[in-house]
Amino acid sequence: DVDSEGNRTKFSNHSFGIALDINASANGLYESCYTIGPGCRLRMGGEWNPRRNPLSMTAQHPVVIGMKRIGFRWGGELEGLQKDFMHFSLAGD
DSSP states (O other): OBOTTSOBSSOOTTTTTSEEEOOGGGSOEEESOSSSSTTOEEEESSOOOTTTOTTSOOTTSHHHHHHHHTTOEEGGGOOSSOEETTEEESSOO
16 A cells, blocks of 8 residues: 555565565566556666566576575566566565
């Protein structure tokens, strides 16, 4: 939950240590984005572009594979209007 200024009003999964962000400068958080493309709006972090930046993670990236293997879900595979390429969570969101 967030207030009218965009500030969190409750603790996040990050606060409890069940979510983490990896390399935000190359793995941004996008909104208004069912699939990544020109209509997506970068909300936080840096541009996600695996063709130009090897630090941008895809489903085949060794970090994503390893994190999923130990039970984390990857934010690049979130359903809906948000893609959070830096995000990993045990809670699934």
